[in-house]
Amino acid sequence: MTVTERQQLSYIAAQAADARVNLEIETEGMTLNIGPQHPATHGTLRIVAKLDGEQVVAAEPVMGYMHRGYEKLAEVRTYPQVTTLINRIDWLGSFANEVPFILAAERLMEVEAPPRAQWIRTILFELSRIANITLFLGDMAVQVGAITPVFFAFRDREHVLNQIEAATGGRFHPNFDRIGGLKDDLPAGWVAETRGAMRKIRAFCDEIEELVEGNEIFQARTRGIGVIPPGVGLSYGLTGANIRASGVDWDVRRDSPCGLVHDQVDWKVWTHPDGDSFARFWVRLQETREATKIVDQLLDGIPSGPIMAKVPVIIKVPAGEAYVETENPLGVMGYYVVSKGDLNPFRVKIRSASFSNVSITPWLLRGVYVPDIITILGSLYFILGDIDR
Amino acid sequence: MIGVLSELSYWQVTSIRVVAGLVAVLLVAGTLVYAHLFKMVSFMQSRLGPMEAGPYGSLQLMAEIGKFLQKEDIVPRRADRFVFKAAPFVVLTSTFLLLVVLPGGPDAWFISNDLGIYLAMAVSSVSVIGILMAGWGSASKYSLLGGLRATGQLIAYELPLLLAVVGVVIQAETMNLQEIVLAQANGEIFGSGVIGNPFIITQFVGFLIFMIAMQAELTQTPFDMPVAESELVTGYMTEYSGLRFLLFFIGEFATAGVFSAIAAVLFLGGWYVPGLDPADNLFNVIGPLVLFGKVVLLTFLVFWVRFTFPRFREDQLQRLAWKFLVPLALANIVVTGVLKVLV
Numbered sequence: 253m254t255v256t257e258r259q260q261l262s263y264i265a266a267q268a269a270d271a272r273v274n275l276e277i278e279t280e281g282m283t284l285n286i287g288p289q290h291p292a293t294h295g296t297l298r299i300v301a302k303l304d305g306e307q308v309v310a311a312e313p314v315m316g317y318m319h320r321g322y323e324k325l326a327e328v329r330t331y332p333q334v335t336t337l338i339n340r341i342d343w344l345g346s347f348a349n350e351v352p353f354i355l356a357a358e359r360l361m362e363v364e365a366p367p368r369a370q371w372i373r374t375i376l377f378e379l380s381r382i383a384n385i386t387l388f389l390g391d392m393a394v395q396v397g398a399i400t401p402v403f404f405a406f407r408d409r410e411h412v413l414n415q416i417e418a419a420t421g422g423r424f425h426p427n428f429d430r431i432g433g434l435k436d437d438l439p440a441g442w443v444a445e446t447r448g449a450m451r452k453i454r455a456f457c458d459e460i461e462e463l464v465e466g467n468e469i470f471q472a473r474t475r476g477i478g479v480i481p482p483g484v485g486l487s488y489g490l491t492g493a494n495i496r497a498s499g500v501d502w503d504v505r506r507d508s509p510c511g512l513v514h515d516q517v518d519w520k521v522w523t524h525p526d527g528d529s530f531a532r533f534w535v536r537l538q539e540t541r542e543a544t545k546i547v548d549q550l551l552d553g554i555p556s557g558p559i560m561a562k563v564p565v566i567i568k569v570p571a572g573e574a575y576v577e578t579e580n581p582l583g584v585m586g587y588y589v590v591s592k593g594d595l596n597p598f599r600v601k602i603r604s605a606s607f608s609n610v611s612i613t614p615w616l617l618r619g620v621y622v623p624d625i626i627t628i629l630g631s632l633y634f635i636l637g638d639i640d641r
Numbered sequence: 642m643i644g645v646l647s648e649l650s651y652w653q654v655t656s657i658r659v660v661a662g663l664v665a666v667l668l669v670a671g672t673l674v675y676a677h678l679f680k681m682v683s684f685m686q687s688r689l690g691p692m693e694a695g696p697y698g699s700l701q702l703m704a705e706i707g708k709f710l711q712k713e714d715i716v717p718r719r720a721d722r723f724v725f726k727a728a729p730f731v732v733l734t735s736t737f738l739l740l741v742v743l744p745g746g747p748d749a750w751f752i753s754n755d756l757g758i759y760l761a762m763a764v765s766s767v768s769v770i771g772i773l774m775a776g777w778g779s780a781s782k783y784s785l786l787g788g789l790r791a792t793g794q795l796i797a798y799e800l801p802l803l804l805a806v807v808g809v810v811i812q813a814e815t816m817n818l819q820e821i822v823l824a825q826a827n828g829e830i831f832g833s834g835v836i837g838n839p840f841i842i843t844q845f846v847g848f849l850i851f852m853i854a855m856q857a858e859l860t861q862t863p864f865d866m867p868v869a870e871s872e873l874v875t876g877y878m879t880e881y882s883g884l885r886f887l888l889f890f891i892g893e894f895a896t897a898g899v900f901s902a903i904a905a906v907l908f909l910g911g912w913y914v915p916g917l918d919p920a921d922n923l924f925n926v927i928g929p930l931v932l933f934g935k936v937v938l939l940t941f942l943v944f945w946v947r948f949t950f951p952r953f954r955e956d957q958l959q960r961l962a963w964k965f966l967v968p969l970a971l972a973n974i975v976v977t978g979v980l981k982v983l984v
Contacts, residue, residue: 306786342922397950397952398949399862404687473951473952473954624954
């Protein structure tokens with residue numbers, strides 16, 4: 253069944269349900285607009301929910317309130333300039349956005365970053381994952397009503413942001429990745445400080461485990477809510493922790509690595525069989541821990557050497573096509589870059605994780621209660637910049 | 642002071658007591674409770690909290706009143722204007738009326754009525770009407786959902802609240818709050834009258850039920866679905882601005898304080914501290930302070946829970962009320978009654 257067919261069916265089902273409700277208890281369904289301005293949507297996502305009492309009959313996400321045309325804008329910018337744009341796609345883990353694009357350009361140019369650059373790239377990649385997911389861990393608690401954990405999340409996320417800032421000069425938008433390597437080498441003392449930050453993040457994970465995950469009310473609110481069977485999830489193109497929480501053991505970092513050195517260290521891909529909101533939270537919590545372990549191991553073995561390969565000053569990419577995807581904090585992110593041999597890319601198609609992750613909401617939200625909409629949206633974890641680009 | 646009061650007529654005494662209560666108690670106690678809560682909550686969330694207004698931000702309440710007074714009072718175009726505007730005052734009225742029955746010492750009371758706790762429980766329900774008015778009058782779907790949730794919730798939790806009080810009433814043999822305090826002060830537990838008989842010991846189940854139901858009655862987390870910032874965008878308060886929003890906001894904190902005071906009177910011995918004669922005139926001075934100390938303790942519990950726990954869902958909340966709290970409260974009454982007759 254294609255997506256449009258499913259949408260049509262869900263629309264017909266909604267109409268039928270409305271009619272039934274109207275006949276049986278002579279009430280009208282209520283249409284509730286959640287968003288575009290709503291604290292739970294992290295920006296400007298709009299969910300049009302048809303309600304019967306507090307139960308959702310049909311829900312449809314409306315995207316595009318924040319569309320910034322990055323794919324088109326990239327066509328009129330040189331390759332180094334594009335990273336400034338794509339930093340702002342997933343603004344919580346910005347560095348991770350740059351990596352797949354740079355890797356695609358490097359593949360077209362047939363250059364390879366020196367080992368030191370690859371290691372530091374991987375470290376920063378994982379640091380931005382931590383910076384992204386720590387906020388989710390606090391934010392998920394806010395979605396179900398606990399206010400305090402998010403303050404802890406902001407407090408401890410600061411340690412990671414400080415390290416990113418020390419290395420790149422930018423807290424939110426580093427713009428640090430270059431074709432053929434990195435802009436700068438690491439500052440002195442950075443390795444030891446990052447180790448300290450990782451310790452604090454692990455302590456934060458323990459704290460969240462006790463404060464949020466172990467809480468009975470949190471479990472009552474999330475267990476069995478928004479269950480995604482693996483087949484449905486895959487057919488909607490879910491990636492990242494969302495699909496791993498449905499028991500699909502698939503991680504691009506392990507299964508098709510390219511350009512990053514995750515295969516050099518010892519780590520584990522976490523999955524959860526349940527597929528509900530709790531599973532998605534749990535998987536992300538474990539992934540944060542795992543990311544700190546990856547960073548710790550990588551810090552031990554940063555090779556020496558240059559951080560920049562030999563590339564021309566004015567970058568002209570030879571004609572060709574390349575698609576590179578990486579396991580970003582929100583899921584699989586891919587760039588399909590077409591070059592005609594100019595200074596600018598001819599076409600850039602961005603496959604961002606949140607767009608696919610949100611597209612499952614009409615299927616997922618039918619029949620749930622209003623509070624569960626927020627729980628499910630929170631557990632799917634999207635960034636608006638990642639949906640609309 | 643007491644002598645002068647007795648020469649005046651009933652309505653004059655009542656007026657003086659009420660004005661004294663509003664000015665002396667509410668402003669001072671409100672500021673203290675507010676500062677205490679602000680700071681406490683801030684430290685729980687690893688932040689400093691208010692620091693600029695007054696020493697360590699203790700006058701933050703005054704600063705906020707000043708700020709909200711300057712703001713525009715917006716009424717949505719399709720709102721029911723009168724209902725919308727009146728709603729915050731209805732909520733606040735219920736809080737103030739609750740305050741009236743609280744005794745602060747042997748002679749420091751506003752009204753001493755044989756129906757004391759009954760009156761308190763009755764007027765506490767008035768706030769539901771205010772919240773429903775706000776929800777309905779705002780002409781907003783979020784507010785409507787919030788108002789309806791609040792009504793369902795408050796009706797469900799009035800019952801365990803009331804039933805928890807019945808245990809105390811049976812034990813004290815009176816509904817007069819002043820005499821409930823005296824019953825605890827003069828009582829004996831395990832044959833010893835050293836600490837009196839604070840009902841928290843004998844009525845511990847009742848105390849727990851009262852605190853849980855009170856949390857729901859105050860619409861504090863984990864029972865804050867009517868407010869629910871993350872889903873209903875503060876529910877029935879969504880459309881309010883300026884002073885009316887502040888009234889709701891203060892009403893929330895003030896009601897927490899007043900309900901804690903009622904719990905302190907019912908279960909912790911109110912203004913009495915062990916070791917002194919309850920008829921001692923000293924209690925007219927230190928009694929309010931003792932009561933205030935106990936209120937601070939209980940509000941700490943309320944807000945500790947509030948800022949730690951996530952929120953229940955509406956159906957889970959009703960299940961907790963009807964399937965767990967009400968039967969438990971009824972069992973508590975039966976046990977209390979049987980023991981009262983036997984012992």
